[in-house]
Amino acid sequence: MDKQQLFDEMKTAVLEGEIEAAEEIARKALEMGVPPLECIEEGFVAGINEVGRLFEEGEVFLPELVAAAEVMKAALAILEPELQKQQVSRDIPGKVVIGTMYNDIHDIGKDMVASMLTAAGFEVHNLGVNVPCDTFVSKVKELKPDILGLSALLTTTMPEQQKVIEALEKEGLRQNVKVLVGGAPVNQDWADSIGADGFAENAIDAVKVARSLVKK
Numbered sequence: 001m002d003k004q005q006l007f008d009e010m011k012t013a014v015l016e017g018e019i020e021a022a023e024e025i026a027r028k029a030l031e032m033g034v035p036p037l038e039c040i041e042e043g044f045v046a047g048i049n050e051v052g053r054l055f056e057e058g059e060v061f062l063p064e065l066v067a068a069a070e071v072m073k074a075a076l077a078i079l080e081p082e083l084q085k086q087q088v089s090r091d092i093p094g095k096v097v098i099g100t101m102y103n104d105i106h107d108i109g110k111d112m113v114a115s116m117l118t119a120a121g122f123e124v125h126n127l128g129v130n131v132p133c134d135t136f137v138s139k140v141k142e143l144k145p146d147i148l149g150l151s152a153l154l155t156t157t158m159p160e161q162q163k164v165i166e167a168l169e170k171e172g173l174r175q176n177v178k179v180l181v182g183g184a185p186v187n188q189d190w191a192d193s194i195g196a197d198g199f200a201e202n203a204i205d206a207v208k209v210a211r212s213l214v215k216k
């Protein structure tokens with residue numbers, strides 16, 4: 001079986017909500033020496049993006065979306081430890097606090113960012129999902145991170161990113177921390193308009209941007 005066939009099977013497993021098939025193919029890919037990041041990006045993420053497209057077009061519904069997300073999580077549970085093993089670096093470039101905005105429960109992408117940052121050596125504190133603005137602020141006070149990562153997957157939760165930035169300003173904490181925003185509906189224009197310090201489109205770019213933010 002070649003790599004493309006493996007990736008196609010991963011995509012199919014996500015589309016069909018097949019957890020066991022996904023786990024099996026993820027393990028097989030690792031045994032064959034396929035880099036875990038390639039499996040995530042070319043196989044599983046491709047699958048979930050396709051599910052998102054079908055959902056938008058009204059061809060699949062919430063239960064399928066939930067099933068696809070569960071498959072994705074099961075596959076990531078196998079692939080991410082390998083990713084971290086392969087990429088661990090010794091220096092600690094900085095401390096990151098990351099979470100998904102209030103009223104938003106999407107965490108697959110945010111956890112990938114957290115995982116890639118951990119793999120790149122950052123000390124990462126993952127606050128989870130549905131994080132209220134006050135919690136972000138109090139964690140910045142308590143943990144004094146170099147970077148605060150804010151993830152929004154819904155257009156309705158993007159304004160929460162702005163709210164957190166404003167709250168940090170109000171508390172006199174804004175100068176102490178770089179704010180990095182992301183999530184599918186977020187873009188550079190939005191990041192600029194709310195006064196964020198950085199935006200990244202995916203987990204790989206997130207590491208690049210995070211590195212450049214801690215250098216500044």
Ligand code: B12
Nearest residue numbers: 052104105106107108109149151154155182183184202203
């Ligand atoms: C899986 C999924 C779900 C799962 C989430 C499971 C989970 N544990 O995360 C479930 C089924 C629970 C779900 C629920 C809902 N969902 Co949903 N979901 C998706 C779907 C298909 C995929 C999201 C995903 O995981 N993508 C894969 C990851 C790898 O990509 P990602 O999240 O974009 O993350 C990458 C980047 O954005 C970036 N990134 C992410 N976070 C951060 C943070 C930082 C700091 C940085 C730098 C970068 C970064 O890096 C990541 C890795 O590369 C998307 C469609 C899509 N294609 O986005 C819809 C989607 C986001 N959902 C949508 C909707 C509408 C909903 C619901 C409201 C549905 C409903 N009627 O109930 C609920 C919302 C519940 C809530 N309050 O949050 C809409 C949002 C529309 C909009 N404009 O707001 C979408 C776009 C589907 C659609 N096309 O209509 N969903």
